[in-house]
Amino acid sequence: MTKFEDQARFHPLKFLAAIAEETEVYEQTKVLKVEGTKVKTARGTVTAGHIVFAAHFPFVNVPGYYFARMYQERSYVTALEGAKRPEGMYLGIDPDGLSFRTCGNLLLLGGGSHRTGLNQGNTPGGGCRYGALRARAQEIYPGCREVLKWSAQDCMTLDGLPYIGRFSARKPNWYVATGFGKWGMTTSMVSARVLTAMIGGQECPEADIFSPQRHFTAQAAKKLAIHGAHTVKGLTKHILPCGNKNITENCPHMGCRLEWNPDEESYDCPCHGSRFDREGHLIDGPAQNDCKRRKMQE
Numbered sequence: 001m002t003k004f005e006d007q008a009r010f011h012p013l014k015f016l017a018a019i020a021e022e023t024e025v026y027e028q029t030k031v032l033k034v035e036g037t038k039v040k041t042a043r044g045t046v047t048a049g050h051i052v053f054a055a056h057f058p059f060v061n062v063p064g065y066y067f068a069r070m071y072q073e074r075s076y077v078t079a080l081e082g083a084k085r086p087e088g089m090y091l092g093i094d095p096d097g098l099s100f101r102t103c104g105n106l107l108l109l110g111g112g113s114h115r116t117g118l119n120q121g122n123t124p125g126g127g128c129r130y131g132a133l134r135a136r137a138q139e140i141y142p143g144c145r146e147v148l149k150w151s152a153q154d155c156m157t158l159d160g161l162p163y164i165g166r167f168s169a170r171k172p173n174w175y176v177a178t179g180f181g182k183w184g185m186t187t188s189m190v191s192a193r194v195l196t197a198m199i200g201g202q203e204c205p206e207a208d209i210f211s212p213q214r215h216f217t218a219q220a221a222k223k224l225a226i227h228g229a230h231t232v233k234g235l236t237k238h239i240l241p242c243g244n245k246n247i248t249e250n251c252p253h254m255g256c257r258l259e260w261n262p263d264e265e266s267y268d269c270p271c272h273g274s275r276f277d278r279e280g281h282l283i284d285g286p287a288q289n290d291c292k293r294r295k296m297q298e
Contacts (some may be wrong), residue, residue, distance in 0.1 A: 009089070010185055032288070034060060037173065053167055053176045054191070055274065055287040057155050061167035064212070065253065066186060067286065070163070070179050072273025073156050075113040076129045076263065079148035081298050083107040083141035106147065109137055116153060117259045117270025128263045152262060153273060153284055154182045159217055164191045164210035165198065175199070176212060249280065253287035267291065 033040040035049050056067045089101040092111065099110040112129035130149055130277045137144055157163060157179035164187070167174035174260035175198065177191035190206065197204035208214070249258040249267050266283060274287035282290050 007089070007247075012185060014100070016187075018290055030288075031059075034174075042281050049173060051194060053174065053178070055285065056176055056178065057284075058167070058176055059286045059288055061254075062177070066163070066176070066178065066270050067188045070155050070157055070240045072116040072153050072284075073182075074115055074116045074151055074153050074261075075110060075182070076151045077108055077110040077149065078133045078137060078146050079103070079106045079108055079149050080107060080128065080137055080141065080144045083137065103211040107141075107144075109133055111136070114262075115270065116273040116275070117256075117261075117268040129265055153275070154184075155179045155273075156181050159219070162187045162210055163212040164193070165207055165212050167212070169213060228293075243265075249276070249291050251287055252289045252291060253285075256289065 014037050016151065019264050030042045031039055032042060034051060034053075037049065037051070039046045039048060039051060053060070055072070057072065058064060061067055085102045086100055087104075090099060092098045099108075101108050101110075109216050110134055114129070123173075129151075133149075134146060139145070155178050160181060162177070162181065162183075163180040165175065165177070166172065167176045175195050177195060180187045190210065194204050194210060196202075198207060250256065251258055251269040251271065251274050253269065253272055253274050256269050258267040258276065259270055260266075261268045261275075264275075265278060267278075267280070269275070269287070272286055274285055275283040276287075276291040277283055280291035282288070
């Protein structure tokens with residue numbers, strides 16, 4: 001067990017609100033395409049000397065090829081009343097580990113991580129990720145009560161370090177910040193430091209560590225093969241008969257067969273992590289469009 005003393009805890013929305021006081025932010029403006037120095041949106045075109053892709057998962061496939069070097073992982077949280085609240089925050093790093101932190105009079109119990117789109121199979125406590133968390137909660141804190149539950153999605157890189165720097169050697173004025181791997185509050189600050197220095201022509205010793213063009217280790221190459229196999233499987237499925245005789249869904253991003261997530265009642269892409277609701281409306285990227293639902297022939 002490793003212990004870090006004197007850690008700070010931030011409220012992300014309050015933190016962003018304070019930053020936004022000195023920043024001009026435009027919301028509800030979807031980017032459709034980026035070409036050279038032009039960012040084309042649904043409400044017009046913006047021209048910029050430097051463009052930063054900070055959109056969770058980059059939606060431009062070429063150059064960069066981030067779809068082949070990253071995958072998305074979903075994890076779950078249940079908020080409990082009547083559970084003993086520990087001092088500090090605890091992060092479980094084992095495959096089935098749990099995380100603990102408090103919020104007011106609630107204990108937040110997290111776990112159940114899995115690659116997005118691979119949520120099938122039986123789990124303890126009711127056959128779903130939330131059910132498994134509830135079962136573990138009752139084991140540890142008998143009589144506790146769930147008052148809230150939610151899940152989140154994160155981009156994971158092959159070597160565990162985020163991609164921060166030039167989007168591609170072919171696009172010197174494009175930059176990227178992605179692959180935070182559940183450490184968004186800290187690595188967003190690293191991203192700000194690195195990208196500000198690069199755009200301003202200043203030296204930044206950390207830039208090489210996080211460079212998207214860095215060389216990968218043998219372990220990272222092994223993970224590339226494993227996750228590449230998931231992608232090939234998802235791409236192959238869309239040309240095979242669907243188990244649901246009434247409807248089939250393929251992701252508009254690259255055509256992978258979507259999988260049903262019973263915990264969130266969504267269709268999830270096992271290749272790159274896009275998600276859609278029951279009606280095919282887009283929830284999470286890198287897909288940019290809704291999913292087309294197609295009735296299958298009897």
